[in-house]
Amino acid sequence: MNDMCEEWVKRGHKVTVVTGIPNYPMGKIYEGYGLTKKRHEIWHGIEIYRIPLIPRGTSSIGMVLNYVSFMLSGIIAGKIKRIKADVVFSFEVSPMTQVLTGISFAKKLKAPHYLYVQDLWPENVVTVTGISxxxxxxxxxxxxxxxYKNTDEIFATSPSFVEAICNRKVAVDRKKVHYWPQYAEEFYQPLEGKPVEEIPDDDSFKIIFTGNIGNAQGLQVLPQTAELLKNENVKFFIVGDGRYLEELEQEIKQRNVQNQFVMIPRQPARRIPELLAVCDAAFLSFRNDELWTKTIPAKLQSYMACGMPIIAAAHGETARIIEEANCGVCCPVGDAEKLSIRIREMRELNLDIIKENSRKYFCDNFDKKKLMNQMECYFR
Known part of the structure; x- marks a missing residue:
């Protein structure tokens, strides 16, 4: 979203962002921010208003309080803040409650409301919390x-999301629902593999995962897979942090596969391409749930933008794209034995051809300029 806002500024639009005080993913308010600190700032030509919220903490109750506090602050802000806009654009990653902030502003401004859906609700609630x-x-x-009723144009990150939105019990007009996939920022490019401090320059087959380490990412499969590949000279590099990190490290220790894993702390996004460049393949996975079959994760576009061969424990949309692009291998979610077989298969493939396929599919389908041109047509 930051990149989209910067692009709109470059294209001559005035952009005002209403967001919360930063506290994701670790649940604590970032240093330098607070109820009385950096509530209003200009960043790269974007005016930012940070409204009060309760930090999410590490518990489910904290997460709910975080969601509700932002929603209430946002609705109030929509009624009282003196902001001018021709279009209100809500960026919807969970929680969907935050979209009520966008609607509050749109109603006051009598402006069209656009919504970018990256998480389906209530499906996401059922999947993540188990509450049904x-x-x-x-x-x-x-x-x-x-x-959905109070939104003029709806953009969804996968064709399956479009179908899910249009086929709800309360019908949503198909004419206002559009497939608009995520792109990767322009700094995601194929790079020459230059040595980096975190990743040893040895002859192991290097598989890298980057991003949030949560339960939804399905990384539970990796320690068991590493155990099956103990004699294969395969190493896994896990870059990031999140709620599942501690549990993942415990599982790695219990299976005695510590020498096959390198845990790298969360890195600035611009460093990810250089870390990818010194690895042989990139990994992504999900938990076994129907919702994830409909999802195209942003991680997939980032990997493909860097021309990475991809190993995935996934099905549905992710598997479809990898198959269409011929840029990697897939196995069923959570199946360590099948994953170990696919990794062995990947080692025997011509990785240079797979890298070319990966980058080409990205350029043909997820190019930033093409997608932002499409969005600007809707604005006009």
């Missing part, structure tokens, strides 16, 4: 109906 009680889900479902 109608007492909880029905009100969320009604909120989602309200949001």
């Amino acid at each position: 009680n109608p007492v909880v889900i029905k009100p969320i479902d009604k909120m989602v109906d309200y949001i």
Whole structure:
């Protein structure tokens, strides 16, 4: 979203962002920010207003309080803040409650409301929390109906998301729902593999994962896979942090595969291409849930933009793209034995051809300029 805002500024638009005080993913307010610090700033030509919220902490209750506090602050801000805009654009990663902030602003400004859906609700709530009680889900479902009804144009990150939105019980007009995939920022480029401090220059087959380390990412499969590949000279490089990190490290220790893993702390996004460049393949996975079959993760575009061969424990949209692009191998979610077989297969392939396929598919389907031109047409 930051990159999209910067691009709109470059194209001559005035951009104002209403967001929360930063506290994701570790649940603590970032140093230098607070209720009385850096609540209003200009960043790369973008005016930013940070509204109050309760940091998410590490518990489910904290996460709920975080969601509710931002929603209430946002609705109030929409009614009282003196901001001018021709279009209100809501960027919806979970929680979807935040979109009520965008609608509040759109109604006050009498401006069209555009929505970019990256997480399906209430499906995401059921998948992530395990809560399926109608007492909880029905009100969320009604909120989602309200949001779609009060949105002029809806953009979704996968064809499956488009179908899911259009086929809800309360019908959504297909004419206003569009497939608009995520792109990777322009600094995601294929690079020459130059030595980096974190990744040893040895003859191992190097598989890298980058990003949030949560339960939804399905990394539980890796320690067991490493155990099956103990004699194969394969190493896994895990770059990032998140709620599941400690548990993952414990599982690695329990299976006695510490020498096959290198844990690298969270890195600035611009460093990721150089880390990818010294590895042989990039890994992504999900938990075994129907929702993830409909999802195209942003990580996939980032990997492909850097021309990486991809190893995935995934199905649905992710598997479809990897197969169409001929840029890697897939196995069923959570199946360590099949994953170990696919890794062995990948080692025997011509990786140079796979790298070319990966980058070409990205340029043909996820190019930033093409996609931002499309979005600007909707603005006009």
